[in-house]
Structure formats: structure tokens, C-alpha cells
Amino acid sequence: MREARSGRLLGKWLVSGPPILYLLLFFAIPALIMVLASFRTPGDFGGLAPLIDEAGKPDLNVDSYARFFTESVYAQIFVKSFVYAIATTLICLAIAYPLATLIARSPKKHRDLLLLLVILPFWSNFLIRVYAWMIVLGPQAALARAVNGMLGWFGAGPVSLLFSSFAVLVCLVYVHLPFMVLPLYANLEKHDQALLDAAQDLGANAWQRFWRITFPLSLPGVYAGAALVFIPALGIFAIPDILGGPDDSLIGNVIKQQFLETRDWPFGSVLSIVLTVAALAVAGLAAWVGAHSTRREASGA
Amino acid sequence: MPRRSAWLWTAAIAGYAFLYLPLVIVVVYSFNDSRLNAEWVGFTFDWYRKLAHNEEMQQAAANSLVIGFVTSVVATVLGTMAGVAMHQYKLRLLPILVLTPIAIPEILMGVSLLIFFVLLNFSLGLVSVALAHIAFCIGFVAIVVRSRLAGTDESLIEAARDCGASPWQSFRYVTLPLIMPGVIAGALMAFTLSIDDFVITFFTAGAGTVTLPLQIYSMIKIAVTPEVNAVSTLLMLLTLFLIVIATKLSPSLLRSNQETT
Numbered sequence: 120m121r122e123a124r125s126g127r128l129l130g131k132w133l134v135s136g137p138p139i140l141y142l143l144l145f146f147a148i149p150a151l152i153m154v155l156a157s158f159r160t161p162g163d164f165g166g167l168a169p170l171i172d173e174a175g176k177p178d179l180n181v182d183s184y185a186r187f188f189t190e191s192v193y194a195q196i197f198v199k200s201f202v203y204a205i206a207t208t209l210i211c212l213a214i215a216y217p218l219a220t221l222i223a224r225s226p227k228k229h230r231d232l233l234l235l236l237v238i239l240p241f242w243s244n245f246l247i248r249v250y251a252w253m254i255v256l257g258p259q260a261a262l263a264r265a266v267n268g269m270l271g272w273f274g275a276g277p278v279s280l281l282f283s284s285f286a287v288l289v290c291l292v293y294v295h296l297p298f299m300v301l302p303l304y305a306n307l308e309k310h311d312q313a314l315l316d317a318a319q320d321l322g323a324n325a326w327q328r329f330w331r332i333t334f335p336l337s338l339p340g341v342y343a344g345a346a347l348v349f350i351p352a353l354g355i356f357a358i359p360d361i362l363g364g365p366d367d368s369l370i371g372n373v374i375k376q377q378f379l380e381t382r383d384w385p386f387g388s389v390l391s392i393v394l395t396v397a398a399l400a401v402a403g404l405a406a407w408v409g410a411h412s413t414r415r416e417a418s419g420a
Numbered sequence: 421m422p423r424r425s426a427w428l429w430t431a432a433i434a435g436y437a438f439l440y441l442p443l444v445i446v447v448v449y450s451f452n453d454s455r456l457n458a459e460w461v462g463f464t465f466d467w468y469r470k471l472a473h474n475e476e477m478q479q480a481a482a483n484s485l486v487i488g489f490v491t492s493v494v495a496t497v498l499g500t501m502a503g504v505a506m507h508q509y510k511l512r513l514l515p516i517l518v519l520t521p522i523a524i525p526e527i528l529m530g531v532s533l534l535i536f537f538v539l540l541n542f543s544l545g546l547v548s549v550a551l552a553h554i555a556f557c558i559g560f561v562a563i564v565v566r567s568r569l570a571g572t573d574e575s576l577i578e579a580a581r582d583c584g585a586s587p588w589q590s591f592r593y594v595t596l597p598l599i600m601p602g603v604i605a606g607a608l609m610a611f612t613l614s615i616d617d618f619v620i621t622f623f624t625a626g627a628g629t630v631t632l633p634l635q636i637y638s639m640i641k642i643a644v645t646p647e648v649n650a651v652s653t654l655l656m657l658l659t660l661f662l663i664v665i666a667t668k669l670s671p672s673l674l675r676s677n678q679e680t681t
Contacts, residue, residue, distance in 0.1 A: 130587050135505035135514050138498040138558055142517035145555040146529070149536035156535055166538065214438065217431035224428075235667065240439045242663045244616045246636045247652040251442035253644055254449065259458035296439065354525020357618060361640060371527050378531050378623070388535070391528050398524050 157183055157388035167384055183385040187393065193373070197393070200370040204352040207291040211299040211348050212341065214292070219303035219340075223310070234304060241297040249361050252290045256280040256362075286362040291352050298347035306340025307333075339409045346405035350398045370394055443656065450649035457644050467650040477651060480635035484615050487546060487631065491553040492611040498554070499561025499610070500603050504595070506562060507569040518559045529556060530623030537624065544626025552624045553614040560613060561606035568602025569595075601669040608666040612659055 158179045160168040168178055187193050222233045240248065255262060258279060267277040280286060310333065318328045356371030370390060377387030450468070454461040471477060502518050505511060521529055533552045537544055576598070580590040596603075618633040625634060632655060639648050 131505070131509050134501050135509065135511055138502035138505070138562070139514055139517060141498055142521070142555060142558060145533065145536075145551055146517060146521050149529075149532035152536055152539065153532040214435050217428055218435040221428050221432040236436065237439065239660070239663070240443060242612060242616075242659050243443060243656045244618075244633060244636070244652065244659070246618050246633050246640070247446065247656065248442070250636070250640050250644075250648060250652065251446045253640060254445055254457045254649075255442050257458060257644065259456055261459070293438070293442070296435075350523070351525055354527045356527055357637070361637075371525070374527055374531060378534060384535060387531060391531055395524060395528055398528075402523060 153388045153391060156384050157392055159385050161383045161385050166382060183383075183389040186386060187389050193390070196368065196370055196373055197397075200353055201397075203288065203291060203369060204349050206288060207295060207352045208299075208345050208348045210288070210292045211296050212344065214296060215299035215303050215344065219300050219307050222300075222304050223307035230308075234301075237297050237300045245294065246357065248294055249290055249358055252286060252293065252362060253281065256286050256289070281362065282364045284363070284367055287359050287367050290358045290362050291355065294355075294358070295348040295352055298351075299344035302343035302347065303337065303340045306337050306343075310336055342405045342409040346402050349401055353398060353401075354394055446649050447653045447656070449646055450653045452646060455646065457646060457649070467646040470647050471650050471654075474647070476630070477632075477635055477647075480630045480632050483546060483629060484632040487550045487553060488611045488614040490550045491557055491614040492607050494550075495554045495557035495561055495610040495614075496603060496607040499558045499606055500565050500599075502558055502562035503565025503569065503602075503606075504591075504599075507566050518562050521556045522559045526556075526619040527623075530620045533620070534623045544624060545629045548624045548626070549621050549629065549631070550614075552620050553610075553617060556617075556620060557610035557613055560609050561603075564606040564609065565599055565602045568599045572598045605666040605669045608662045608669075612662050612666075615655075616659065 156167060158181065159170070160178050160180065160182065162168045170178055218237065222230055222237075225233060254260060257263065258281060263280050266280065270276070270278065314332055314336075315328050318332055323331065354371050355369065356375045359367045359369050359372055360375075371394075374387055374390050374394070377383050377390060381387075448460070449457045451463050451465070452460055453464040453466065502514060506515055506518070529552070533548070533555075534544075536542075537548050542548060572595075577590055577594050580594045581587075585593070616633065618637065621631050621634060622637070625631065630638075632651070636648055636651065639645065
């Protein structure tokens with residue numbers, strides 16, 4: 120008996136040991152090093168100053184955190200990143216809702232295909248999808264000419280669609296849309312048609328049926344999708360880098376700049392940690408609100 | 421009722437058009453006989469011919485394939501172990517280690533690995549990129565394998581144990597064949613994720629090493645050229661091919677994406 124138990128314990132460690140070790144080494148330890156780096160002083164030539172300084176004292180301080188909280192430009196960039204991420208989430212929700220509804224209502228045999236069609240673009244290279252918008256929004260492309268032609272009618276000067284906040288937002292929505300459709304669909308698929316029929320029998324119109332029944336029931340899916348869109352959108356740097364103008368730098372761009380250009384690792388680490396905390400807080404909030412709303416629904420039903 | 425569904429169809433078709441039109445335009449202009457990527461001039465294979473003579477691009481493609489292959493092999497072994505472990509045992513640490521890299525913005529993993537490698541004096545290049553890719557692919561493989569395990573019949577494994585199979589034998593001859601489609605789907609997924617990754621590669625590749633996404637990035641930072649359309653088209657074909665196979669092998673792949681939350 121004891122042998123069997125120790126054998127099971129051995130098996131447990133043999134199976135889970137290697138992936139745990141790998142992820143500790145290449146995920147958890149680097150993350151801890153980054154936390155430590157945020158309390159260090161930047162080196163004279165980038166990177167970090169020696170951990171033990173000439174006086175023999177360890178180099179640990181909160182200077183970089185102080186800098187983050189005193190120089191308001193960084194708080195402003197964080198706010199801007201939040202605004203972009205929130206706008207992306209809301210627009211994704213508006214586009215994803217009809218898509219997910221249609222897929223959930225179509226015959227069972229078509230659903231997998233329709234769903235696959237939503238996911239497929241997500242699997243093509245991220246940069247290709249950004250590049251595609253460089254072409255669509257390009258100054259000589261049909262869209263820009265049509266828009267500027269219309270603006271010309273009203274006597275307004277030509278605008279550039281590319282290298283603008285508009286381009287950044289459109290591409291943010293484009294890249295993250297599947298993350299909103301999937302959880303929404305998973306939720307809508309489970310809805311009971313009988314509820315809607317009953318509401319109709321009782322005289323509820325289409326709008327009331329949607330607003331009082333379908334939408335509240337779909338909230339767990341909405342929260343899950345919102346978290347899946349919001350978190351990656353918050354940390355993005357390549358889209359503003361490629362499609363944005365000079366004023367469209369988001370927090371991801373500043374982090375990239377701190378690590379690769381300014382080479383101020385401690386400050387870059389501080390920004391990364393604030394971003395992590397923000398992302399985890401949003402994920403936690405979404406999970407909590409999601410669980411809370413399902414429970415209330417279950418007890419109310 | 422019909423009016424409502426017509427409205428729904430319009431909105432959904434617009435949604436699909438939004439998803440596909442930009443990619444279709446990339447593909448169409450890769451055959452366009454014009455540098456501008458703005459309007460159709462005439463059909464040509466020139467951009468593909470140019471690509472065939474672009475040595476930088478070929479080096480980048482070779483690097484991407486090597487990294488993708490190594491990542492796929494190692495991440496599949498470790499990810500399968502993680503998936504089996506998460507299915508079989510109540511573990512606290514492993515699920516956190518497996519799922520967090522997927523849940524946080526990619527840039528965070530990129531910069532923390534950059535600090536890690538540089539502080540260890542580990543030279544940045546193919547090896548550091550592969551090590552980084554493996555770290556974020558383990559989670560995806562583990563999720564696919566675990567969802568496959570959740571759908572298998574436990575009694576088969578118990579029967580093997582009752583007939584005197586050792587844990588290794590019952591895994592090798594019963595569990596593994598049962599979860600094989602999930603394992604292969606996970607391997608294809610890891611390969612695709614590795615080939616496509618831009619953000620983490622950007623931070624861990626160093627100055628001298630170029631992969632396909634890095635090469636595309638440096639080209640489009642300078643100018644729009646149909647050569648990028650051509651390489652994008654080929655890359656999309658490859659990804660499409662791999663994903664269709666993976667989805668055929670493991671239909672749960674469609675649903676497993678949400679379990680990452």
C-alpha cells in the first residue's frame with residue numbers, strides 16, 4: 120500500500136516536474152528578476168548598475184517608482200492606453216454580438232464552419248494583419264480617395280487615414296475581434312429559446328426580448344470576451360508603432376523604448392510591473408463579476 | 421421575425437467582410453504588376469520571383485522553420501506532460517505557471533526574458549528565441565491535451581492497470597494512443613505560434629538574428645512593397661494548411677481557445 124502511494128507520488132513528480140522546472144526557469148524567474156530590476160539603478164551604459172556598489176552597499180531603491188508617480192506624462196500615457204483598450208473592447212462587442220448570435224442560431228452542422236471562419240484570420244501572422252491595414256488605409260487606396268473626395272464636397276481638406284489614431288483603433292479592433300466572438304458564442308449557444316418564446320407570448324417586442332432577456336443572460340460571455348480583448352490590447356506596441364502617428368504612443372511603446380532605445384531597465388521594469396498589475400486586476404475583476412453574475416442568475420432563476 | 425434575421429445577416433456578413441477583405445487585398449495585390457498596392461494594374465508573378473532571389477528573406481525563413489521545429493518538439497513533450505499532470509493530479513503551481521504566460525500581454529514576457537538572458541550573459545540568437553517560444557507554447561499544448569483527456573474514457577486506463585500494466589505501460593499503450601490527435605494538434609499549434617510570433621521574438625532575438633516576422637517588420641517600417649504581400653501570402657497558406665489539419669485532428673481546438681481564460 121505504501122509502495123503504491125510512493126509510486127504515485129514519484130509518477131506525479133516525474134510527469135509534472137519537467138514542465139514546472141522549465142516554466143520556473145524561463146517564466147517565473149525572469150519575472151522575479153524584472154521585479155528586482157525595478158528597484159535597481161540604471162547602469163551608466165544601459166542595463167543595470169552593479170548590485171553591490173563601491174561602498175559595499177546593495178543598490179536597491181524606489182527611485183524609478185517615484186519617477187513614475189511624479190512625472191505625469193507616464194500616467195497620461197497609461198490613461199491613453201486604457202482609453203484605447205476600452206474603446207477597442209466596446210467596438211469589438213458591437214461587431215461580435217451579431218456575429219455570435221448568427222452563429223449560435225444557425226443549424227448545428229454549419230456552426231463549426233462559421234466559427235472556424237472567425238478564428239482563421241486570427242491564425243494568420245499578426246504583422247500581416249497589421250500590414251493589410253497599411254494597404255487598406257493607404258493614401259492612394261480606394262478608401263482614402265473616397266473619404267477625401269467626400270470631404271472635398273464639403274470643402275474640407277484631405278486627411279490621412281494611415282498614421283492616425285483612427286488607423287490604430289481600427290487595427291486594434293480587427294486583431295482582437297475573434298477573442299470577443301468565441302466566448303460570446305459559447306454563451307449564446309446555451310440560451311433556451313423557450314424563454315424568448317414565452318416573452319413574446321407575454322407581449323415583449325424584439326427590443327425588449329433582447330434587452331431584458333438575451334443580453335443579461337449573455338453577460339458572463341461579455342465579461343470573458345471583454346477581458347480577452349482588453350488585456351492584450353492594453354499591452355500592444357506594434358500597432359501604434361506601424362499604423363499610428365507621433366501622438367499615438369501607448370504604454371507598450373514606452374516599455375519597448377525603455378528597454379531597447381533609452382536602455383533604462385529599472386524604469387522599463389516599473390512600467391511593465393504597473394502594466395502587469397493592471398492586466399491581472401482587470402482579469403480578476405472580469406472573473407469575479409462573471410462568477411457573481413452567474414450566481415445571481417442561478418439563484419434568481 | 422424575418423426582418424430581424426435580415427438585419428442580423430447584414431450585420432454578420434459585414435463582420436465577415438471586415439475580417440477577410442484586408443487579407444484578400446494582401447493576396448490579390450501580391451499578383452499585381454504595380455509597386456503601389458493601390459489599384460489593380462495587371463497580373464504578374466514578379467514579386468514571387470523577386471522573393472526567390474531574396475537571400476535575406478530565405479535566411480529568415482530558414483531561421484523561422486528551425487526555431488518552429490525545435491519549439492514544436494520540446495513544447496509538445498513538456499506540454500503533454502503538463503496536460504496529463506493537470507488532468508491526473510490536483511496541482512496548484514503548474515496550472516498557474518502554464519496559464520499565466522498566455523493570459524498576460526506578450527510584451528511582458530518579452531522584456532523579462534530579455535533582462536534574464538542579458539544578465540546571464542546568454543548570447544541572444546536562435547537558442548534564446550527557441551527557449552522563449554517553448555515557454556509560451558507549453559500552455560497551448562497543455563490545454564489541448566487536457567481537453568482531449570477530459571473526453572477520453574477513464575475505464576480503459578483503469579482496465580489496463582487492473583490487467584497489471586505499469587503506469588508507464590498504461591500511458592504508452594493506452595493513454596498516449598487515445599490522446600495522440602490532441603498531441604499532434606498541439607504540436608502543429610506550437611509550430612504555428614512559433615513561426616508567427618513577433619513580439620517575444622522581437623525582444624529575445626538580439627541584433628544579428630532575423631525571423632520571418634522580424635524581416636517583415638523591418639520591411640514595412642521602411643515602405644509598403646508587394647514583396648511583403650507575396651511572402652505574406654505564402655505564410656498564410658502554410659498557416660492555413662497546418663491549422664486545418666490541427667482542427668481536423670482535434671475538433672475541440674475550436675473550443676479550447678476559451679479555456680485559456
